[in-house]
Amino acid sequence: MSRKDILIISNYFPPETGAAPNRIYSLAENLTKNGYNTTVLCPLPNYPFGSIFKEYKGSFIKKTNEDDLTVYRLWLWANNSKNKFIRLFSMLSFSLTLFFFLLFKKTPKKVIIQCSPLFVGFFAVLVSKLKGKKVILNVSDLWPLAGLEMGILNKGFYYSILEKIEVFNYKNSHLIMGQSEEILTHISKKMPDKNTFLYRNYPDFKTPIIQGTKSSEKIKIVYAGLLGIAQGIYKICQEIELPKNIEFHIYGNGPEAELITKIAQEKDNIFYHNSISREKLHEELQEYQLTLIPLKNRIYGSVPSKIFEYSRLGLPILYLSEGEGSDLVVKNKLGYSIASNDFKALNEFLESLNNKSISLPLKTDIIDTVERNFDLDIQFKKFLQSISIF
Template identity: 55%
Template sequence: MAAEEILLVTNYFPPEKGAASNRLYSLAKGMEKAGFKVQVVCPMPNYPTGSIFKNYKGSFYKNEKDNTITIHRLWLWASNSSNKFLRLLSMISFSLSLTLFFFLKKKPTKIFIQYSPVFVGFTAVFWSWIFGKKRILNVSDLWPLAGLEMGVLKKGVYYSLLEKMERFCYQKSNLLIGQSQEIITHAEKHSETPTFLYRNIPDFSPPEPSDEQLKKTITLVYAGLLGVAQGIFTICNTINLPDHITFHIFGAGPEAEAISKLEKKNIIYHGEVDRLDLHSKMLTFDIAFIPLTNRIYGSVPSKIFEYTRLGLPVLYFAGGEGGNLVEKKQLGWNIPASDFKQLQSFISNLTKEHLLEFPKKKVQERSLKAFNFEKQFEAFIKQIESV
């Protein structure tokens, strides 16, 4: 029996770094391991710099292989500008390339579509529907609602258009995969498409953490995108760190340059680090910090699952479903999003004794029990096969 074919459509894929590209790469490799013949279609790598990576510049199409996975890389006009119109042009440019791909390339029966961005998700769902393909929609955040809550979108004609595109994607899909229960609840209000909850649990062998406390200082660490939604620059300028606490920052993004120029002795910016190298570095810190500037409905940062799998207790400052998970599974401390007064109070009073509340070994044990990758992925593959 020939292996079943599936095409993954995504706006992010390695060699780009970040949670989205890591998640889609893990899915592609997992599907390959499960026996699928996997193809991926994505733009030329450009995230987060907004510039096409060196080895891909000047190309309109590239075909690559990763073991048995075929990767189709398409042209786009890359931009990470803060200008909304320029970002929209960049998304539309990839949507146009994706449209040509659907007309010119032979496609499998099943199409797995990463949503958002909205325009990319809509383009993939529309042409998959037109060509009579089975459509599996992977919803990792609720655009345009998330944009409204972050203040980057306002209600009006453009917002209404995005909402109609979102509803079309939900209604015309054969299966909807949601990364949080809030996403599932939202989608079920607007369509009768079957749903499946698939949390962003990472797949790596966790190292054994150590609970030895030899350092005099307490170390907080943030690793990830340095953007407006995460608000790291604002937090650095708002919160006063006691002498016994240091804050270490890893990552890249729009705020990276401003953060690198901060002249605060307790704040150390390390730049961007390879994911595997980052894991070994993370083990040396005491607490993982996970913030969002506003509580975003549907958002559950994958950092919760990744860093607790390493054994790090989390200081969660983002609200919503993620905060409830941290409390319910006893993985760290939950402070309401945007409550800088409470965050300052917690940090000012943080001592070594507080770390005893959530020992690393116990955090890792709870995380592995609550978020079992193998069990979830097995159920996920059964859902994909049933479409």
């Protein structure tokens, strides 16, 4: 059987770390395993530090072959500024580089476009439309709605432009993948006749064999991920009241890293470990009893990938938000859920955990649930069927 060609366009890709690069790499890898010649188009690596990685500096376009994937990395003006205009300019720099690359370079007729960022999605959809490509839009966040709910955007002229771009992207796609039921509901309201597919962010690694929990006087809670505005880890560090027997450990990097470093030096039971590789993190997470997955504001459509990643490791979850993510944690008995910014309830939970008036689900039970309900292979086979028809 002859292999088929497909292109993936994404703003994030390894060696960058985090949920988005992991998800896109898993998608590319599985397409290749299932008979596709897969090409990936992404920026020069810069996330989450806001500067191009040392080994890629000085390049405008860098082509590599990695794990049977052809990868083109394009220039962008990288930064990690909190200023929304500077961040917008950075996004547009990659969008324009991407647009002209796609315009003049021969690429596969079938293309998967990661959206968000919204402008990257727009320019990729626009040039794909001009060149008659078959577009599969992968919607992981509902911009501009997510920006409005996070307080980054306000309704007005600029917001209305973003809404028009959003609809343009949906309208000119042949299939839309959504990472949550809420995303698909939102899209169906705007485009009732559009073909959609629920594609959860299930990780692609084997579940570990649980050897048994080591006895310890300490209860160790962990957060691992981006230290950004949406997660609100610094605010949690300020408000959390840790009983003497409970520790809070933080892994990751991002805009709040310096503030978290400082508060970890001031508070005895808070520890900051910076960033480590995904493989090393998975090893270290086995030493923890509970993971924290927070969203500073409830964002419609958002279901953090950490729910699927860390439950696959058997780690009980304390979810600090509402919506579909909360429902998944509670329904599947993966842990507990508390509303965003309800620090009183959070501290009461910690005290109950400390005095053993509540107990955490067993790691083996969580892994059993994950293997029954969150199976990437089953989901991917259905996805392949959905994209084979055009």
